Amino acid sequence: MGAIQEPTPAMGPYHVEIRGEGFYLNRADASGDVVTQVSRYEVTVPVADAPLLHAAFDQVTGHPQWQRWPRPAQGEQPDTTWTLPPDKQGPPADTHWTVTVDGDRLSIRGPWVVYHEVHRNLLGTELAYADMTELRKALSAATRGRDQQ
Template sequence: MGAIQEPTPAMGPYHVEIRSESFYLTRADAAPGTVSAPGRYELKVPAADIPALLASLDQVTEHPWWEKWERPVDGAEADTSWALPPGSEGPLADPHWTVTPDGDAILIKGPWIVWYDPDRSLVTTEICYRDLAELRDALRTVSARLARG
């Protein structure tokens, strides 16, 4: 159980739920054709969402308890086994983030779980706090590349 934070205007259709070791990032208005989840560890959203995604990550890092949450130990090997479906022997999520432009959208792949309900136009992801900085860096890199054209 977590605490849903009050979204800021900069977060657009996103909101955050704070938990003990991870957070949920949810996008409302995730209509098919605008948002898709090509795989368990992938999400495709409009490139115009990058500022809202960054504002959502900022809300997590600006939380008063941010400094208390778990961080990776330097040199520790990434473990994404938590992202497997129960009882699954399927592929593990990549331990690193990849954000790539795809037309007027971006495809985000990484160490998270993506739940997409197109009937409710809702997508929710779970992200470990230890993975937030790398995701932020990947989003900023793509944003800068798109701005340069």
């Protein structure tokens, strides 16, 4: 069980639930014409969502739990075996983030499992705190210099 945070206006349709070593990131209003689940580990959202995602990440890093999560030991390699499907078929998620822009779409692929409930217009995933810094850098690099308004 986590602590559901009150979304800020800057987060738009995103909201977070703080947990022990990570957080849930959810997007309401995630109809199929707005969000696409490309694979178990990849999603596309409007490129205009980049500042909304940064605002959601700001809420996470501003929470006291952010300072308390156990840091990995120096040189410890990422483990994404937890992302394997229940039947253990297929590869686990990538250990690093790939964020690309294609026109007005932002593709995000990395160490997470994405759930897109089209019938409820809900997109959800769980992110480890350990992955936040790299994801923020990849998101910033992919959208740097773009007019996201």
